[in-house]
Amino acid sequence: MPRPYPANPAERQRDEIEAVIARFAALHHGHSTPVPGLSVARITTPVPPTAQVDAACLCICVRGSRRISNGDSVIFHEENHFVLTAVELPSIIAIPDASPHRPYTALRIDLDLNLARQVMAEIDIDTPSHAPGDTCLAVIKLDPAMLDCVARLVRLLERPGDIAFISKLIHQEILYRLLSGPGGARLRRIVRLGSQGHRVATVIEWLNANFRERLRIEQLAEKAGMGVSTLHRHFNELTGMSPIQYQKQLRLHEARRLMMEEELEVGMVALKVGYESATQFIREYRRLFGAPPMRDVKTIREAGQNQKTI
Structure with a gap:
């Protein structure tokens, strides 16, 4: 009707x-x-x-x-x-x-x-x-x-x-x-040039391009022109997480994409996104997505839900 x-x-x-x-x-x-x-x-x-x-x-x-x-x-x-x-x-x-x-x-x-x-x-x-x-x-x-x-x-x-x-x-x-x-x-x-938010946005842009690299918070603070504690505070206000947590999520998101689209095995994916330990990668992946990598990917494929949404 x-x-x-x-x-x-x-x-x-x-x-x-x-x-x-x-x-x-x-x-x-x-x-x-x-x-x-x-x-x-x-x-x-x-x-x-x-x-x-x-x-x-x-x-x-x-x-x-x-x-x-x-x-x-x-x-x-x-x-x-x-x-x-x-x-x-x-x-x-x-x-x-x-x-x-x-x-x-x-x-x-x-x-x-x-x-x-x-x-x-x-x-x-x-x-x-x-x-x-x-x-x-x-x-x-x-x-x-x-x-x-x-x-x-x-x-x-x-x-x-x-x-x-x-x-x-x-x-x-x-x-x-x-x-x-x-x-x-x-x-x-x-948007405002020179503002604390704009400086943090510059750091976020750098992290998105370099999330596989080992993170040094002092290097990020230097890029932002801030002290380490000031960067932590403003970064958390803008994103709801610390720079290390943000980098970790970028790595795990990319790992999921690689397994879905390129069908890479867990150890290779862990290395490609910047992890030195496959065990640590599996532990953090499960914490974020609620299941180990291979089971998570299998569930998504079986459900036919491998799609980006809005």
Whole structure:
């Protein structure tokens, strides 16, 4: 039976977004779209805990919900909210309730931090750029202005001739609304050159490129231009974990990918991601993913769930 026509304008826009994504998903495989920076998902079966690393982006649950584990924290991301990620964060994402009758429908918009820096230079923001406890992963209520931006961006999937010009303008407006909205402090502290957040973001970028190397915290502190204790404090505020924990998660995420995609055996994978001891690798893998490496990979393959999600 068709869903009743909603009286709420926001609900109508979400229905429209859901319908456009459903039509797109029926014709295309994967999550990428021809609209720059936009990925969409329509998932009809539950997704078990899945490891992924996302760069700066905002994700919106149009229908359904997901569970995000980041460090020691767990976030429940529900409809009509978006998650803002301001730096690259390794996370474990699960979608427990997706079904053919109620598909999980979501989208991700990648954020151009250089463009965000240009936008921030042009707007006057009086709110502080740092608030204690502000991490770079937060669930924020989707207000009507942001929902309208998102709806216009998604409509471009069915207006390909408008993509090249209009998508740039909408991305700029989305950044404006993020920077000036309730979650803006998280993004501004990363974007502002010379800020503590921007220095930590530089360290995070280095770790993502060099996570296989032996970690020396003094070297990271020097890169950030901070003392060791200051780096630890700000790094934990932004990511919810220490630099060593962050590196460990990057290694284990990459190990899982290698076993799934390249079918490498455990000892080889452990060496490739930077572990000297296969025993330590197996112990830490099990602690993060809940099962030893080979059993975990076998379970994912048997379930047919080797997919990145949104």
